[in-house]
Amino acid sequence: MIKTAGKNLLAFVILLAVLLAPAAAQDWIRTGTNRGAPIRLAVPDFKASNTDPLTAPLNTVFNQTLWNDLDNSGIFEMVSKSFYPLVTPGSPSDITLDSWGNPPPNASMVAFGNLGVSQGRVLVQGWLFDTKNAASPQVLGKQYNEEATPDNARLIAHRFADEIIFRLGGGLQGIAETKIVFVSTRGGHKEIWAMDYDGANQHQLTHTGSIALSPRLSPDNSRIAFSALTSDSWQIMMYSLDLGRTVAFPRFGGDNFSPAWSSDGSRLAFSSTMSADPDIFAVDAGGRGLKRLTAVKGPDVAPVFNPKTNGQIAWVSGRSGLPQIYIMDSDGSNVQKITDQGYAVSPAWSPNGLLLAFAWTRHYGPGLPGKQDIYIMDIASRQFVQLTHDAGTNDFPSWSPDGRHIIFQSTRAGGEQIWTMLADGTHQQQLTREGRNSQPNWSFK
Amino acid sequence: MNHIQRKLTFVLATLLFLALISGCGNKKTPPPPPPPPPAKPVTATLSANPASIQSGQSSTLTWSAENADQVTLNGKAVDPNGSQSVSPTQTTSYHLAATGKGGNQSADATVTVTQPPPPPPPPPPSVTDEQLFAQSVVDIYFDYDKYDLRSDAQQALNQAAQAISQHPNWKVRIEGNCDERGSTEYNLSLGSNRAQAAKDALAKAGVGPDQLTTISYGKEKPVCNDATEDCWQKNRHDHFTLLQH
Numbered sequence: 001m002i003k004t005a006g007k008n009l010l011a012f013v014i015l016l017a018v019l020l021a022p023a024a025a026q027d028w029i030r031t032g033t034n035r036g037a038p039i040r041l042a043v044p045d046f047k048a049s050n051t052d053p054l055t056a057p058l059n060t061v062f063n064q065t066l067w068n069d070l071d072n073s074g075i076f077e078m079v080s081k082s083f084y085p086l087v088t089p090g091s092p093s094d095i096t097l098d099s100w101g102n103p104p105p106n107a108s109m110v111a112f113g114n115l116g117v118s119q120g121r122v123l124v125q126g127w128l129f130d131t132k133n134a135a136s137p138q139v140l141g142k143q144y145n146e147e148a149t150p151d152n153a154r155l156i157a158h159r160f161a162d163e164i165i166f167r168l169g170g171g172l173q174g175i176a177e178t179k180i181v182f183v184s185t186r187g188g189h190k191e192i193w194a195m196d197y198d199g200a201n202q203h204q205l206t207h208t209g210s211i212a213l214s215p216r217l218s219p220d221n222s223r224i225a226f227s228a229l230t231s232d233s234w235q236i237m238m239y240s241l242d243l244g245r246t247v248a249f250p251r252f253g254g255d256n257f258s259p260a261w262s263s264d265g266s267r268l269a270f271s272s273t274m275s276a277d278p279d280i281f282a283v284d285a286g287g288r289g290l291k292r293l294t295a296v297k298g299p300d301v302a303p304v305f306n307p308k309t310n311g312q313i314a315w316v317s318g319r320s321g322l323p324q325i326y327i328m329d330s331d332g333s334n335v336q337k338i339t340d341q342g343y344a345v346s347p348a349w350s351p352n353g354l355l356l357a358f359a360w361t362r363h364y365g366p367g368l369p370g371k372q373d374i375y376i377m378d379i380a381s382r383q384f385v386q387l388t389h390d391a392g393t394n395d396f397p398s399w400s401p402d403g404r405h406i407i408f409q410s411t412r413a414g415g416e417q418i419w420t421m422l423a424d425g426t427h428q429q430q431l432t433r434e435g436r437n438s439q440p441n442w443s444f445k
Numbered sequence: 446m447n448h449i450q451r452k453l454t455f456v457l458a459t460l461l462f463l464a465l466i467s468g469c470g471n472k473k474t475p476p477p478p479p480p481p482p483p484a485k486p487v488t489a490t491l492s493a494n495p496a497s498i499q500s501g502q503s504s505t506l507t508w509s510a511e512n513a514d515q516v517t518l519n520g521k522a523v524d525p526n527g528s529q530s531v532s533p534t535q536t537t538s539y540h541l542a543a544t545g546k547g548g549n550q551s552a553d554a555t556v557t558v559t560q561p562p563p564p565p566p567p568p569p570p571s572v573t574d575e576q577l578f579a580q581s582v583v584d585i586y587f588d589y590d591k592y593d594l595r596s597d598a599q600q601a602l603n604q605a606a607q608a609i610s611q612h613p614n615w616k617v618r619i620e621g622n623c624d625e626r627g628s629t630e631y632n633l634s635l636g637s638n639r640a641q642a643a644k645d646a647l648a649k650a651g652v653g654p655d656q657l658t659t660i661s662y663g664k665e666k667p668v669c670n671d672a673t674e675d676c677w678q679k680n681r682h683d684h685f686t687l688l689q690h
Contacts (some may be wrong), residue, residue, distance in 0.1 A: 230659070233660060255660060257630055272631075273641070277641065299635050301633065316628075316634075318631070323627075323628075323631050346630065359449075372628075437539070
């Protein structure tokens with residue numbers, strides 16, 4: 001068994017490559033096996049195409065966002081700007097391929113272009129060139145025209161980055177336009193907030209005035225299911241992103257926690273005490289057709305569908321003592337215990353259906369080493385890899401739709417904050433800093 | 446002369462003597478008075494019935510004295526035979542004194558007064574339902590990651606069950622809580638089991654199920670915020686709220 005990622009990083013990478021091969025053939029094989037030599041990508045700042053006073057500030061936002069998106073993707077080796085030629089190309093006629101393809105930059109690919117604001121619109125032209133293909137270097141050429149706002153400069157950068165990642169990353173859609181929903185206390189108590197995948201644009205959504213927890217975006221990004229404390233109980237609530245308000249959803253008896261969508265948006269699973277003992281139930285997207293899936297005494301909570309098939313549910317049960325991860329078919333049959341030691345909670349199923357990420361205190365008890373860390377486990381082989389080490393208490397992992405990233409909460413910087421990392425545990429970055437922020441959930445797309 | 450004079454003196458003296466005798470001898474002389482009869486002895490008795498009373502009750506003193514010229518009870522003149530009702534508020538001694546030719550006699554009786562037992566009046570109106578609830582329905586505590594009831598919790602619930610079932614109009618909410626360790630969602634579920642454990646025990650001890658509701662606050666409403674075992678123990682509890690009475 002692989003016990004530590006540090007010691008067995010190579011084994012882990014191979015494991016991932018093998019595991020992910022059927023679902024995303026080019027991508028993880030390429031990312032994994034080519035890890036020693038990822039694509040060297042040069043991204044010179046886009047050139048200002050005019051002197052409009054808005055051009056420079058929007059270009060700054062655009063350039064920062066594009067760089068971060070490509071850097072965050074995990075599939076490029078970003079060529080440091082200190083190696084770039086002195087002439088910044090703004091269009092194909094400006095570029096000398098050799099000066100990019102030879103040392104010192106030694107880039108395989110160059111992304112470049114120009115940005116200008118005119119009459120309240122921001123116009124962006126972007127290209128991706130292959131430095132080794134002098135005859136036909138252009139891989140991509142894109143144009144964008146939007147209202148001139150910083151948000152739109154960021155949006156255009158996300159879209160152009162996703163085009164590049166899609167083209168060079170093995171055909172997986174990029175995540176630059178994906179969203180994160182989470183719980184924040186910065187308004188005084190716990191409410192549901194949203195932000196872009198890179199931590200930009202953090203804004204409050206719900207105003208329950210009590211406590212709102214466990215937000216889960218619907219697969220079409222139109223609604224957020226969450227659990228909120230009402231005057232007499234916890235209820236599953238539904239927030240419409242289209243309407244910007246909470247919409248009706250049936251009430252159930254007892255307390256109702258931790259909703260989870262099936263990836264086709266047709267079902268919701270959740271934990272309820274409607275029959276006294278907390279158990280897992282499922283309903284359709286409108287809250288009807290209630291079915292009880294577990295009936296064993298003890299806590300049962302935090303269900304999550306296998307997004308590949310929707311035929312299985314992983315969840316947390318305390319039926320045998322400390323909480324462990326279990327899997328069952330989505331009709332409640334065929335229960336399997338996945339973890340058998342320590343304190344294991346908060347399962348998140350990878351988009352390809354093969355891996356579970358979860359929070360685990362493997363050696364649980366006073367004086368025992370280790371804390372609660374994020375792990376991923378291959379469901380078929382039960383092999384696991386530890387992704388966080390010696391850095392606070394970590395919980396609530398959630399996969400990016402491309403399966404390359406995991407967002408999670410950690411106390412390593414003091415109170416609970418939201419962090420991201422690549423799914424191999426590298427590139428850990430803090431996204432939130434104000435108030436306490438927890439329970440991040442990555443959108444399905 | 447001497448002879449003659451002596452003879453004359455004798456005659457005169459005799460005459461005088463006779464004269465004196467004859468003068469008295471005109472009345473009859475009464476017999477000497479009989480010796481006085483011996484005086485009868487004075488007697489006195491005094492009794493209290495009952496001899497012991499509670500404050501506010503009365504006792505009857507009964508006395509009798511014979512051959513007495515004067516009878517007093519605690520210094521006040523009374524008839525030689527009589528009775529009187531008394532209601533002393535504390536233990537009191539009564540003293541009967543009888544005086545006659547035959548001497549003095551006295552008798553004593555004591556009425557013992559006991560304080561009444563603390564008034565067993567209906568529960569004093571000063572104790573409200575809230576106070577009674579707070580006294581009799583107290584928080585119960587759990588071990589780490591456990592929801593089964595410890596013996597101290599079971600005892601507290603027995604006492605709580607008595608109070609709640611004596612007030613069928615009470616509606617009680619049982620609130621399950623956890624310490625800060627562990628995961629938000631799992632703790633909500635664990636808190637549900639903690640609240641349910643108390644509900645089951647109360648129902649088993651006779652409380653009507655419709656008097657009880659449960660809710661879990663997980664680790665969302667800590668009563669204490671330190672990272673110490675003492676504080677964690679305080680947070681691993683069921684709290685009870687009186688919703689309606």
